[in-house]
Amino acid sequence: xxxxxxxxxxxxxxxxxxxxxxxxxxxxxxxxxxxxxxxxxxxxxxxxxxxxxxxxxxxxxxxxxxxxxxxxxxxxxxxxxxxxxxxxxxxxxxxxxxxxxxxxxxxxxxxxxxxxxxxxxxxxxxxxxxxxxxxxxxxxxxxxxxxxxxxxxxxxxxxxxxxxxxxxxxxxxxxxxxxxxxxxxxxxxxxxxxxxxxxxxxxx
Amino acid sequence: xxxxxxxxxxxxxxxxxxxxxxxxxxxxxxxxxxxxxxxxxxxxxxxxxxxxxxxxxxxxxxxxxxxxxxxxxxxxxxxxxxxxxxxxxxxxxxxxxxxxxxxxxxxxxxxxxxxxxxxxxxxxxxxxxxxxxxxxxxxxxxxxxxxxxxxxxxxxxxxxxxxxxxxxxxxxxxxxxxxxxxxxxxxxxxxxxxxxxxxxxxxx
Numbered sequence: 001x002x003x004x005x006x007x008x009x010x011x012x013x014x015x016x017x018x019x020x021x022x023x024x025x026x027x028x029x030x031x032x033x034x035x036x037x038x039x040x041x042x043x044x045x046x047x048x049x050x051x052x053x054x055x056x057x058x059x060x061x062x063x064x065x066x067x068x069x070x071x072x073x074x075x076x077x078x079x080x081x082x083x084x085x086x087x088x089x090x091x092x093x094x095x096x097x098x099x100x101x102x103x104x105x106x107x108x109x110x111x112x113x114x115x116x117x118x119x120x121x122x123x124x125x126x127x128x129x130x131x132x133x134x135x136x137x138x139x140x141x142x143x144x145x146x147x148x149x150x151x152x153x154x155x156x157x158x159x160x161x162x163x164x165x166x167x168x169x170x171x172x173x174x175x176x177x178x179x180x181x182x183x184x185x186x187x188x189x190x191x192x193x194x195x196x197x198x199x200x201x202x203x204x
Numbered sequence: 205x206x207x208x209x210x211x212x213x214x215x216x217x218x219x220x221x222x223x224x225x226x227x228x229x230x231x232x233x234x235x236x237x238x239x240x241x242x243x244x245x246x247x248x249x250x251x252x253x254x255x256x257x258x259x260x261x262x263x264x265x266x267x268x269x270x271x272x273x274x275x276x277x278x279x280x281x282x283x284x285x286x287x288x289x290x291x292x293x294x295x296x297x298x299x300x301x302x303x304x305x306x307x308x309x310x311x312x313x314x315x316x317x318x319x320x321x322x323x324x325x326x327x328x329x330x331x332x333x334x335x336x337x338x339x340x341x342x343x344x345x346x347x348x349x350x351x352x353x354x355x356x357x358x359x360x361x362x363x364x365x366x367x368x369x370x371x372x373x374x375x376x377x378x379x380x381x382x383x384x385x386x387x388x389x390x391x392x393x394x395x396x397x398x399x400x401x402x403x404x405x406x407x408x
Binding site: 191 | 372403
């Protein structure tokens with residue numbers, strides 16, 4: 001049984017995930033120790049060791065929790081929206097994260113760092129794939145609904161278009177969030193909508 | 205005077221840049237020491253210390269060199285191509301790096317890691333901005349020529365379209381190069397060409 005499946009109360013899990021995110025931002029993944037994570041939470045290091053065997057269990061728990069956090073946040077926004085097209089654009093805007101809370105920007109930057117370590121750190125690969133698949137599936141779901149409802153063209157491939165949008169959102173983390181190139185962020189937001197309008201919306 | 209401006213023979217500079225790239229891949233940025241970089245080259249640690257004051261001078265030198273390396277490689281490919289449209293597509297294919305040598309993939313992954321540290325490491329921000337600007341300008345240059353020659357539509361904004369393509373290329377590093385999601389890579393390549401065909405090429 002993976003340690004991340006051991007029963008950890010929901011509130012504690014969220015607190016631990018936040019601590020991992022903050023510790024990653026301060027120390028980076030390669031340098032990260034369990035005691036640095038403990039310093040970012042009110043839980044003791046003993047509590048962390050009881051529930052998580054290794055640093056990588058803690059990092060996996062952070063990635064799992066960030067999917068849950070993102071899912072809740074995306075649902076809150078999209079539940080009010082009526083069409084798949086409105087929902088898709090809202091998902092892109094949220095994940096672009098320009099005006100998002102620091103926590104969300106921190107998750108995006110932490111995921112980017114973990115991705116850079118994945119080639120040499122096998123234990124990171126599976127939780128990161130799950131994370132990337134979640135985002136792609138969430139985007140593809142709206143695109144598929146849009147095609148079915150005749151909003152998007154029949155020849156739009158939901159998976160390919162979702163991957164393309166996801167790569168653009170992932171790539172913006174470096175320039176827009178890490179380097180603060182805000183003009184790039186505004187350009188990207190407009191180009192995403194132009195892509196949806198020009199290549200996906202059915203104009204017939 | 206920045207230490208990276210001290211005169212280092214070209215061949216040695218390239219060797220040092222390669223050593224930084226390999227050391228980054230093995231140890232990550234946060235953990236990186238000058239002696240780990242020295243281990244990746246035939247130069248002595250004394251040689252490195254003579255030419256570069258700090259780890260960050262070595263990292264800056266790596267980023268500078270990677271622009272030079274990329275520039276040479278891009279020129280080699282595009283010099284044979286006649287139209288800005290062919291050149292733009294070739295630039296995107298090369299930078300997508302799916303079939304590229306490991307060195308190029310390693311540069312993309314190293315840049316992604318450095319971007320993740322930039323928010324908390326001011327000395328990384330300027331060399332990374334220069335790197336990002338170089339790529340955007342290179343793409344924008346071909347798009348601008350395409351607009352001027354009537355290949356691309358008049359209302360295409362070279363900077364915005366270049367930024368959009370750059371974000372897609374940057375984002376693919378995580379999923380395609382780090383996690384080896386090759387199906388995503390193929391999808392992205394096709395979608396990039398669809399974007400150029402659908403939103404940029406002048407069909408009148």
